[in-house]
Amino acid sequence: MRLAPHWRVRAQRLQLRGEVCQCCGERLFPPRDVCPACHQPADKPFAFCGEGTVYSFSTVYEAPKGYERFAPYTIALVRLKEGPLVTAQLTDIDPSDVRIGLPVEMVTRVLREEGEDGMVIYGYKFRPVLEREAAREEARA
Amino acid sequence: MxxxxxxxxxxxxxxxxxxxxxxxxxxxxxxxxxxxxxxxxxxxxxxxxxxxxxxxxxxxxxxxxxxxxxxxxxxxxxxxxxxxxxxxxxxxxxxxxxxxxxxxxxxxxxxxxxxxxGEEATAALMTAADAEYEGIHGTSFISLNALLMRRYMEDMGVPQEAFAGFPINAHANAANNPNAMFRQPITRDTYSRAPMIADPINLFDSAPIxxxxxxxxxxxxxxxxxxSSRPVRIAASAVATDSVALHDRREPLFLLAVQASALKAYRQAGIGPEEIDLFELHDAFSIIAALSLEACGFAPRGEGTRLAADGQIGPRGRLPICTMGGLKARGHPVGATGIYQVVEATLQLRGLAGANQVPGARWAMTQNIGGVGGTAITHILEGQG
The missing domain is CATH 3.40.47.10 (Thiolase/Chalcone synthase)
Structure with missing residues (x-):
């Protein structure tokens, strides 16, 4: 059982915690020790708001081992409001309704389950921004 | 040296x-x-x-x-x-x-x-990507390439059919290569009717296991x-790297490592892309073939598929690619592929490529890519007559 690798990234996976480079201001997700933009040390935590838009997407039918139960599911590159791209699954949406530019928000869901006695690993997925869609519809009515 | x-x-x-x-x-x-x-x-x-x-x-x-x-x-x-x-x-x-x-x-x-x-092989291939930030989300290696292809089609206004030229050329060339896995030609119709394996990547856009x-x-x-009576000189050998994860790139639709390794190789060989007689590129996916042609200076951005559509990539075209079938049709046994490319380029430069011989070939370029462009390795070979 792989415990430590999942435990040590809990703040990233559950709170979308990254970093901001104090030298050039680049917002980094995931966090790393050296800013890829200016190559200076990066160490100041930064919590992303969790909102973004779909940059690209693809639906997985032939899932890698460990993900068969979720198939078909849609993988996306999400452009976060603060700048970075993240790779994540989309959830709460029919694959045929996904389009580039769709506004999405982060939610916490099960990423994978490692068998009957194994771990259940939680992390971020993204869903369409439901509340605002509803509010807009209300406003129209 | x-x-x-x-x-x-x-x-x-x-x-x-x-x-x-x-x-x-x-x-x-x-x-x-x-x-x-x-x-x-x-x-x-x-x-x-x-x-x-x-x-x-x-x-x-x-x-x-x-x-x-x-x-x-x-x-x-x-x-x-x-x-x-x-x-x-x-x-x-x-x-x-x-x-x-x-x-x-x-x-x-x-x-x-x-x-x-297949599921084990699919999971194993994913070790080429970033395990903690791509793999954990259930991403397959094919779906990473599908992300690129979909955004490329959207930004460049290129329809899926435009990619058909790559697998058609690969299969046509493999038909004459006794060491190729798929030796049957395919048509535009075969391509357009192929099942999707990770939309918009269909069966013929992806190299086999x-x-x-x-x-x-x-x-x-x-x-x-x-x-050897017909040795082949290695005129250039160049490696360049990019981020492993696609999401860590400022512009995912341009393969910077591919460009950097090609530029280094041109400099070492003392030639430019216009002198390359054939190019064994890394067509693990049709989208990577298009992006490689653009990054190596053979096509302007967004126009990589046009070379294929215009019939310029066949053995007698302006830039022959994948002359013995490429990754798509010769096959892509991943860690072996880079050497197959060099073996095939050597056959071309020795004048022993049979029906697929590129007439008068002197300079051959081979390019092997790790992950979705994280590592790019370019070699330029020169025939010695």
């Missing part, structure tokens, strides 16, 4: 070799290359391989293959750079000979992917004629 040449080549037919083990595949290609060069015992063996540990629970692979080839005792090391492992091993071999460390070096690429079921092994023998160019 010494100039380095290829004096021997060997390859095994790419396919599903259920009756041949990883070590035997490797040994057979290696022995064929040594026989071609008339060499009994090289000074060193470098083996390009990606998945022996993951799929075969086997490391120390180079040591094992040296022993099973009757070369117990020599220097033997495995080199890994995901799908670019083959070219990475060649890069190490070139450095060893160019640097005067060794005289005769054997370089082998070998991969065995069909011993486990397979087994294979190929090898080359190197020596200093000044000694090449001792061993």
């Amino acid at each position: 010494r100039d380095v040449s290829i004096i021997g080549i060997g390859q095994i037919e790419v396919g599903e070799h259920w009756d041949v083990s990883l070590r035997d595949l490797g040994a057979r290609a290696l022995l064929a290359a040594l026989a071609d060069a008339g060499i009994d015992r090289p000074d060193a063996l470098y083996v390009g391989n990606m998945l022996s540990g993951t799929l075969g629970s086997q490391e120390q692979l180079a040591t094992l293959i040296a022993d099973w080839s009757g070369l117990r005792g020599i220097e033997a090391l495995k080199v890994e750079a995901a799908c670019a492992s083959g070219a990475a091993a060649l890069r190490v071999g070139v450095m060893a000979v160019a640097g005067g460390i060794h005289e005769i070096v054997a370089v082998l690429g070998v991969e065995k992917m069909t011993d486990l079921d 397979c087994d294979g092994a190929a090898a080359v023998i190197l020596c200093p160019t000044e000694r090449a004629r001792e061993f």
Whole structure:
């Protein structure tokens, strides 16, 4: 059982915690020790708001081992409001309704389950921004 | 630095070799290359391989293959750079000979992917990506390429049918290559009716899972004629890197490492893209073929598919690519692919490519890519008449 690798990234996976480079201001997700933009040390935590838009997407039918139960599911590159791209699954949406530019928000869901006695690993997925869609519809009515 | 040449080549037919083990595949290609060069015992063996540990629970692979080839005792090391492992091993071999460390070096690429079921192979290929930030989300290697292809189609206004030219060319060329996995030509109609495997990537946009092994023998160019009447000079050998994860790139639709390695290679060889007579590019996916042509200076951005559509990539076109079938139709036994490309380019420059011979070929470029452009390794070969 792989415990430590999942435990040590809990703040990233559950709170979308990254970093901001104090030298050039680049917002980094995931966090790393050296800013890829200016190559200076990066160490100041930064919590992303969790909102973004779909940059690209693809639906997985032939899932890698460990993900068969979720198939078909849609993988996306999400452009976060603060700048970075993240790779994540989309959830709460029919694959045929996904389009580039769709506004999405982060939610916490099960990423994978490692068998009957194994771990259940939680992390971020993204869903369409439901509340605002509803509010807009209300406003129209 | 010494100039380095290829004096021997060997390859095994790419396919599903259920009756041949990883070590035997490797040994057979290696022995064929040594026989071609008339060499009994090289000074060193470098083996390009990606998945022996993951799929075969086997490391120390180079040591094992040296022993099973009757070369117990020599220097033997495995080199890994995901799908670019083959070219990475060649890069190490070139450095060893160019640097005067060794005289005769054997370089082998070998991969065995069909011993486990498809889901295991799919998961294993994903180790080429960023495990903690791409793999954990259930991303498959195909879906990473699908993300690129979809955004490319949207931004560049390119329809899916525009990519058909790449697999059509690959299959047409493989039909004349006895070592290719898929030797049947396909048509535009076959392509448009193919099932999606990760939308918008269809069955013919993706290279197959397979087994294979190929090898080359190197020596200093000044000694090449001792061993071969038609040696091929390695005019350039260049590696460049980018982020492993697609999401860590500012502009995912331009393969910076591919461009950087090609530019370094052009500089080393003292030529430009217009002088390249054939290009064995890394068509693991149709989208990567298009992006590679753009990054290497053969097409403007967004126009990589037009070369294929205009029929310019066939053996008698302006820029022949994948002349023996490419990754798509010769097959893509990942860690072996980079060496297959060099073996095929050597056949072209020796004038032994049969029906697919590029007339008067002098300069051949080969390019092997690890992951979705994380590692790019470009070699330029020059025929010696």
